[in-house]
Amino acid sequence: MTSNLNxxxxxxxxxxxxxxxxxxxxxxxSDVYDVEERPFARGKFATVRKCCHKCTGHExxxxxxRKRRRAMDIRHEILHEMAILDLSxxxxxxxxxxxxxxTPTELVLVLELASGGxxxxxxxxxxxxxxxxxxxxxxxxxxxxxxxxxxxxxxLDLKPQNLLLTSAYPNCDVKLCDxxxxxxxxxxxxxxxxxxTPDYTAPEVxxxxxxxxSTDMWSIGVLTYVLLTGHSPFGGDTKQETFCNISxxxxxxxxxLFLDVxxxxxxxxxxxxxxxxxxxxxxxxxxxxxxxxPCETLPYxxxxxxxxxxxxxxxxxxxxxxxxxxEEAGHSSSSRLSITLxxxxxAAGASRNPESVIKPESVKSVSSPKLDRLELAxxxxxxxLSTNCQSTKSSSAASSEACEKNSVRSVSELYLRKPLxxxxxPFIDEGVVC
Numbered sequence: 001m002t003s004n005l006n007x008x009x010x011x012x013x014x015x016x017x018x019x020x021x022x023x024x025x026x027x028x029x030s031d032v033y034d035v036e037e038r039p040f041a042r043g044k045f046a047t048v049r050k051c052c053h054k055c056t057g058h059e060x061x062x063x064x065x066r067k068r069r070r071a072m073d074i075r076h077e078i079l080h081e082m083a084i085l086d087l088s089x090x091x092x093x094x095x096x097x098x099x100x101x102x103t104p105t106e107l108v109l110v111l112e113l114a115s116g117g118x119x120x121x122x123x124x125x126x127x128x129x130x131x132x133x134x135x136x137x138x139x140x141x142x143x144x145x146x147x148x149x150x151x152x153x154x155x156l157d158l159k160p161q162n163l164l165l166t167s168a169y170p171n172c173d174v175k176l177c178d179x180x181x182x183x184x185x186x187x188x189x190x191x192x193x194x195x196x197t198p199d200y201t202a203p204e205v206x207x208x209x210x211x212x213x214s215t216d217m218w219s220i221g222v223l224t225y226v227l228l229t230g231h232s233p234f235g236g237d238t239k240q241e242t243f244c245n246i247s248x249x250x251x252x253x254x255x256x257l258f259l260d261v262x263x264x265x266x267x268x269x270x271x272x273x274x275x276x277x278x279x280x281x282x283x284x285x286x287x288x289x290x291x292x293x294p295c296e297t298l299p300y301x302x303x304x305x306x307x308x309x310x311x312x313x314x315x316x317x318x319x320x321x322x323x324x325x326x327e328e329a330g331h332s333s334s335s336r337l338s339i340t341l342x343x344x345x346x347a348a349g350a351s352r353n354p355e356s357v358i359k360p361e362s363v364k365s366v367s368s369p370k371l372d373r374l375e376l377a378x379x380x381x382x383x384x385l386s387t388n389c390q391s392t393k394s395s396s397a398a399s400s401e402a403c404e405k406n407s408v409r410s411v412s413e414l415y416l417r418k419p420l421x422x423x424x425x426p427f428i429d430e431g432v433v434c
Contacts, residue, residue, distance in 0.1 A: 009076050011183035011191045013083035013153075020079075023086060029101040029108050035062055045069050050113065060098060063109040077180065078107045084153060084179045085109070093144030095164060095177040116165025116172045123160055123230060126169075131261060134227045137163075137174045138220075139292050144176040145220065146283045149213045152185045156211065158219040159200045160226065185213055198242050199232045203275050206243055214277035220286065221272030228265060229257040233273065249275040264291040 015023065029035060034054060039047035046065040053060070067075045085097035101108040116122075119137070122129065129137070141163065148155055155162075157178060165172040181195050190210040196202075202218035204211065225233045233252075234245035251273045253266050268291040271281045281289065 009080075010189060011186075012076055012080040013087070013184055014076070014079055015083045015086060019086065023082070024100045024102050024107075026102060028103075029062065029110070033060070033062065033110070051110065059113050061111045061113045063111060064106050065109070066106055068105070075107070078109075081179045081182070082107070082109060084148075084182060085111075087151060088147060091144060091147040093140050093173075093175055094147065095175045111177075112175075114164035114166055114175060114177075116167045116169060118161050119163040119165060119174060119227075120160035122165065122169050123226070126230075129227050131228060131265060133170060134224070134265075135292060137227065138224060139287065140174050141176065141223070142220065142283055142287050142292070145216055146287065148176075148182075149216070149283050152213070153179075153182055154185050154211060154213050154216050155179065155182050155219075156215060157181050157196055157200070158216055158223055159197050160223070161197075183211065185211065198239050199226075199235050201243075201246060202277070203246055203249060204277055206247060212277055214280050214282070217272050217280040217283065217286065218274075218277075220283075221269050221280075224265070224269050224272070228261050231257055233269075249273065262291070264289075267291070 025032075029051070032054060033051040035051040036049050039049050041048040046063060048061050048063045051060050051062040052058070065078050067073060067078065082097065082100055085095070088094040089096060095114065096112040098110040098112070100110065141158075145155065145158070155176065157180070158176075162176065162178040164175050164177050166175065167173075183191050183193070185191065192208055192210055194205060194208060196205055196219075200219045200222045202215045204215060222233060225231070232242075234242055236242040236245055251270060253261075258266065268286070268289050271289070272286070274280045286292070
């Protein structure tokens with residue numbers, strides 16, 4: 001497969017014309033597959049239906065995606081996702097693309113059907129997963145991310161809803177899916193966009209700074225925390241409070257959540273949830289971390305032992321936990337970090353002013369059956385999120401505590417306002433937010 005940078009769209013891939021002709025079919029999908037009428041997953045711009053190949057009897061997931069959104073042609077975005085999936089055809093940790101069908105109004109991606117459903121559903125049922133299984137899952141997830149990063153692709157939306165289980169838990173593997181907001185990171189070309197899922201969004205996204213492959217590594221740290229505890233490390237009662245928590249980058253490990261979690265697992269998260277992108281472990285460094293070493297070559301049905309040697313020791317004076325591993329230069333694991341949140345975002349292609357900032361009233365959400373994606377409106381104010389936090393303090397003591405504390409919220413609680421998720425296939429993207 002030949003993938004090329006789409007020079008007309010920064011950060012996007014395209015496939016060669018020869019490969020496109022071989023992959024994209026013009027005949028109706030019903031000529032080849034029996035497609036169920038009722039979708040098992042639905043979004044604003046796409047639906048996923050189970051389909052069965054008429055000759056082989058094999059089942060797949062057919063993702064029907066509209067080529068126009070908000071009166072804009074977004075065919076290049078769908079082809080970008082198709083190009084990444086085709087590029088990843090030999091990677092066992094990314095969902096496989098079989099073929100594509102095109103109609104005047106839709107593109108249909110025929111994908112591998114992951115019968116175990118989304119990892120989020122497992123969290124909803126189990127609340128927290130055994131650490132040995134989390135280690136195994138994280139190795140597989142990181143291998144998929146490693147493949148992407150080797151090709152300079154940042155996923156930018158790593159979360160349980162975009163991770164699929166190949167079969168019923170616990171006898172299953174995990175695969176990455178949904179590359180709708182992924183971007184190619186090219187040297188010398190800055191990509192500044194505000195998009196993603198609030199609880200998993202990195203500080204540089206909120207600060208409207210250039211994205212990098214390290215943006216994914218922050219999400220990996222949040223994901224690890226969520227899988228081990230069933231809680232979000234920075235989740236607040238509102239999106240604005242969540243953004244405030246993320247911007248402060250204060251990571252805590254409450255005893256009631258981490259009583260049975262190993263010290264080395266905490267060290268793994270500390271080395272990822274660092275405000276400065278350059279201070280985070282890379283995907284290869286993450287795979288070499290002691291926490292993941294026992295599981296590097298083990299299959300899903302092996303019960304992985306947990307490392308018990310403590311890599312974190314409490315400071316007797318401050319009661320802060322410090323790492324026994326060497327510190328990154330200039331980045332203390334116990335330091336309290338804060339950033340000024342400044343951003344501007346509008347419709348695709350609109351000019352952005354980095355000096356503008358996000359006010360609470362400027363934050364909107366794009367509703368989805370499974371999450372709220374960010375959509376931040378521009379504002380002419382020069383105040384920062386920290387200023388908003390301070391003004392909130394003066395308004396009421398309760399608001400002050402909510403803004404300053406590092407809130408820990410149940411994932412189930414965070415998604416309480418969302419409709420139930422019934423998907424066993426790829427996550428439905430409700431629209432890329434630019």
